[in-house]
Amino acid sequence: MKVFLRIIALGCIFSMAFAPRAQAQVTVTGMISDSNNLVLPYATVSNLNSGKRSLSDQGGYYKISASRNDRLVVTFVGYKPDTLIVSQSSGTQTVNIVMEAAGKFLKGVEVTSQYTPYQIDSIDRRNQYGYILDNPNKPLAGGSTPEGAGIVFSPITRFSKKEKQKRQFKENYEKMEKEKFIDSRFTPVLVSRVTGLKGDSLQLFMRDNYPDYNTMRTINNNDLLYWITDKYKAWQPKK
Structure with missing residues (x-):
């Protein structure tokens, strides 16, 4: 029995001596x-x-x-x-x-009339953040978790902070995508061409009349020109 224990002890010492050491962080x-x-x-x-x-x-x-x-x-x-x-x-x-700012278009994406600059940037964003967006939401601590179920030591509680951060990122990402789409259609160049505004007046008009996402998704190009014109006529007296 003593020999057996001694062998085990020697084995542990050998393992510790030759085991790879964790690199400092x-x-x-x-x-x-x-x-x-x-x-x-x-x-x-x-x-x-x-x-x-x-x-x-x-x-x-x-x-x-x-x-x-x-x-x-x-x-x-x-x-x-x-x-x-x-x-x-x-x-x-x-x-x-x-x-450093890079070029507008993605490598490996065929640039044709079917792609707008917004769409290409959107593809790029999706590729970059896909590892987060494709990660399904997991339960947070509390909610439907029964009382007395060991919440303090629950793995759900432990990772709740990261889960909340992930969910917040997804919400911010969706909001950002909508704003990028609006900005791709409601541009200073277009608004200036329709209204004749420039400089601070142009920025003020665009800020006061920033369109919603659903409008920009459903309105065609011709109707967008009329929409900007109507907003400008209504905005002028308030200027």
Whole structure:
């Protein structure tokens, strides 16, 4: 029995001696913006070595865990990807990212009359954030969970924060897509051509008469011109 226990002890020592050691982690953080100092919310930061991904918040700040020499790639729709190599082995490494605007069209997408710039950008956004959008919503803590069911230690409770963040991102994404579509039709160039407005007056008119998504989805191009004209006639006395 003593020999058996000694063998086990030696085996444990051997395993501990030759087992790969976990690499120290460093928190990489900073702000993501473009050359015009415009912060970029919901930019994707991917750790190519670990497979982890993180999104920048609405202030453009990101945070992701990594190990020394890990390669991080930052992507955002309409901008060229940026890459950084983690140089620290522990603690916090702060790296601010300034992204460069890219071309309008996607590689691998045939540019024909069937695609509008909005549609191509929308495809790009969908490809970038598909790993979040395709992730189904999971139950949150509380709600239909029975009382006394161990909510404090429930895995649902543990991941509720991330689940809420995911749901909020989906809501923001849907809202953003609608606004992008509206902006693709209700453009300053078109409105200026119809109304003759320019500069601050043009911006004020467009702000006061920003159309809803359903209108822009259902109205054709000719009717849109009449719609802008009617809004301008009604807006002039209030100016």
